[in-house]
Structure formats: C-alpha cells, structure tokens
Amino acid sequence: MQNRTPRIPEQPAPNPADLDARLTLELASVVTGARRRALRDGDRQIDTAHLLHSLIESDPAVREAFDGGPQLARVLGYLVQRSIGYGLRWQGSVEDSGAVPVVRGAAADGWSPSAVSAMEAAGHRAGLRGESRAGGLDLLSALAADTECRAVEVLARAGVDAEWLAARAAEATAEASRQV
Template identity: 55%
Template sequence: MEPRTVGRSAPDEGVPRAENDAGTGTGFASVIAGARRRAVRDGDRQIDSAHLLHSLLESDPEARAAVGTPTQLARLLGYLVQRSIGYGLRWQGGAEVIGAEVAAGGERWSPVAAAALRDAEARGTLRRGAHGGADGVDLLAALVTDLRSRAVEVLERAGIPAGELRDRLRARTADDAPPC
C-alpha cells in the first residue's frame, strides 16, 4: 500500500528539487517549498501541477497578472483555497495520478508537475540564454501545456480558458525571445 503523503524514496536527478533552486538553476525554490507544504498538508501522495500553480500564484505577482482579470484571479484563488481545505474539487485520476517521479530530496512529483518545471527552465533558456533562467510566467506557461493536468482543470473551472491563456503566454515568449 502506498503512503498517503509525499514519501521518501531513491533519488532521481531528473526531477526538480528545492535544495538546488528547483534543480534547474531558477528561482523556484520558494514555489517548490510552498507546493511541497500544500501536498503534505492536503495529504496527497505527490506534488501535482495544482500545488505548483497555487504556490506560484501566492509568490509571483507577474504570474498572477498574466492569469487574467482580477475577477478571474479571485475565482481561481478561491478554487485553490477550497481544494487546500478539503472542499471543492475532488481529484478522480487523470494524468497526474499515474506514476511519480522521485526527487533527490525524496519528494514525489506527478509526471506533469516535474515536466512543467523542466519545461519552464527550457523556456527561460530560450528567452534569456544559458544564464538568464526561468521566471514565474515561464512556469505558468509550462503548467498550461498539458490539458489533462490538475492546474488546467482548476483554471477551466475558474472560468479561465487554458487554451487562451496558453496562447497569450506563447505570444509573450515570442516577444521576449532574443534575436537570432
């Protein structure tokens, strides 16, 4: 039987970890730490994309601004808070329940959440070069790429069309890309 909370297991260097700024060289240590606390407090088996989304929105004003209107943001935060106190959305399965990646620190990550952190780093590198690193909007863009993710489910239920958000963020990435 699998433990109910984020467990400890053998390390896998391919998964982000907060001890090394998310294992990506970015400034996501506080976002990861917040996501970890949420997963443990919620009694979840692994850190998922909704944990990352909630923690990101708490800590990054640019990501909050990129989400949409103040009304949409308030509704989104409401869904995330309901989830964290045990009301609202109940997760039935999907892409984030199957499999888990284990970080060097031992926390278990959903494949979607781990991929989003790696994708955010790649986005930051594309936009700013090898020394630039990713920012919170890069992580937000990465969180909306998998339409089966819990982050996308929360966004959609809050009235924020994930496809539209993804397109807006994609346009921002193109605008910020360094010249060839």
C-alpha cells in the same frame, strides 16, 4: 499515535541538481510552497494544482497574466476549496496527464509525472530565450499548455481559457526579456 501525513522527499524532481540550477530564486520558493501545500493537504505528491496555487500566491507577474481580478479570484477559490477538502478531490490519486511516461523509483518520489513535466518544460522555455533559469511565467506557460493536468482543470472550472493564459504568460515573458 502514528503520523498519517505522507512524507514528501526533499528532492524536487528527477535530476534535482540540474533542476535546481535552472530555477530562479522566486521559482525555487514556489516549489517549496507547493511541497508545503501538498504535505498540509495530505497528498502523496506535489501536483500541478499545488504548483499553480503556490505560483499565484508568490509571483505578481503571474497574477498580472490573469488580466483582472474576477478570473484570478475564481481560480484561487477553487484552489482554496481543494486545500480545505472541498471542491476538487484528487487526494490519494496520482496525477498523470500522459505528457510524459510515468516515472518510477526514488528519483520521482513526491512529484506527479505532470508536475515533473511542467518543471522540465519551464526550464526548456527559459532555455529557448537564452536564459539559464526558469521563472514563474515559464512555469505558468508550461502548466497551461498541458491540457490534461489538474492545473488546467482548475483553470477550466474557473472559466479561464488555458490556451489564452499560456499565450499571455509567454507574451509577458518575452516583453520582460526585451526590457532587460
């Protein structure tokens, strides 16, 4: 019997050495979790909803950015429905919010263009603060800022204002930077 689960290459995104160098250990763990979730869900690519799900599960600062349990519970509910095959159905399609041109070739295999854009934006946000590595709140801000990505669709269906969440994540990141 042939395995029908698509294989997602181990490369995290275009220019993997540069990206890996720009991630905190915690965010690297998020990427690993998103990859595992995509494989388990039978998806061809890691998309922004996989990143959001893994980010919420693994980063307490991200959970705090939601400002209370009901919103977070609704978001997790949608994400869990998706992972068990109900609710939001994107399997077999490529996520492309239009934020970046569609990347073709082996360098982007296993990642949706929107997920690549979010990872790059997270690194850029960290760089603007003078940090060499992106963290979970950087990625949350980047995900919430892309109004056309699947993560924002999940947030909207759960009643979370993505602009508000992006601003809260940016505030929390700035506050954490001031405390260091």
